[in-house]
Amino acid sequence: MKKHSIICCIIAMAILLTGCGGCGRRWWDNWDGSYAWVSEDPYIYMPLDMRKVIIEIDGEKWKVETAWEPAGTEIYFNEKWITHTEDGLIWVANVKLKKDKLYLTIVEDYYGNNEGKEIVLEKQPVQE
Numbered sequence: 001m002k003k004h005s006i007i008c009c010i011i012a013m014a015i016l017l018t019g020c021g022g023c024g025r026r027w028w029d030n031w032d033g034s035y036a037w038v039s040e041d042p043y044i045y046m047p048l049d050m051r052k053v054i055i056e057i058d059g060e061k062w063k064v065e066t067a068w069e070p071a072g073t074e075i076y077f078n079e080k081w082i083t084h085t086e087d088g089l090i091w092v093a094n095v096k097l098k099k100d101k102l103y104l105t106i107v108e109d110y111y112g113n114n115e116g117k118e119i120v121l122e123k124q125p126v127q128e
Contacts, residue, residue, distance in 0.1 A: 037102045037121035044104075044119060047126055053077065057090070057112040064090060075104065093119075 036047040043056040050066040055077060068075040077091040092108035102121040109115040 034126060035123040036126050038124045039104075039119050039121045042114065042119065044121060045127065046121065055090070057114070062090070068095070074107075 031048055033048040036045055038045050043054070043061065045054040046066065047053070053064050053066050055062055055064055062079075064077050064079060066075055066077050073095060075093050075095050076089060077093070079088040079090060089108075090111050091106050091114070093104040093106050096103045096105075100123060104119045104121065106114045106117050106119070
C-alpha cells in the first residue's frame with residue numbers, strides 16, 4: 001500500500017511540476033484559414049496569415065503584423081516583425097478564448113488610448 005501511495009505522489013508531483021503543457025484549448029487551435037477574427041469597435045481584422053492584420057487606432061486603420069507567446073496568453077501587434085521589444089510595438093494584449101469568441105485585453109498601448117480596453121472578436125469568413 002505504501003508503494004502505491006508513493007507512486008501516486010510521484011506522478012502527481014511530476015504533473016504539477018511540469019505544468020499542463022497542451023492542456024486546454026488555445027485560441028489558434030483548429031484555425032483553418034477560412035475565417036478571420038474580427039471586431040468592429042475598434043476594428044480588428046486578424047486572418048490566419050498573421051502578417052496581414054488590420055487594426056484601428058484612434059480612427060485610423062493600420063496594417064500590422066502579430067506574434068504570440070507559445071502558451072497563447074499574449075499577442076503582440078507590431079509595425080514590423082519584431083517581438084518582445086518596444087521598437088515597432090503597438091499593442092500587447094492578453095488573450096482568452098470563450099465560446100468561440102476571442103477576447104483581447106490591451107495591457108500595453110504605445111500609440112492610442114486603448115490600454116485596459118477589452119475587445120471581443122468573432123469568427124467571420126476571410127476577406128480577399
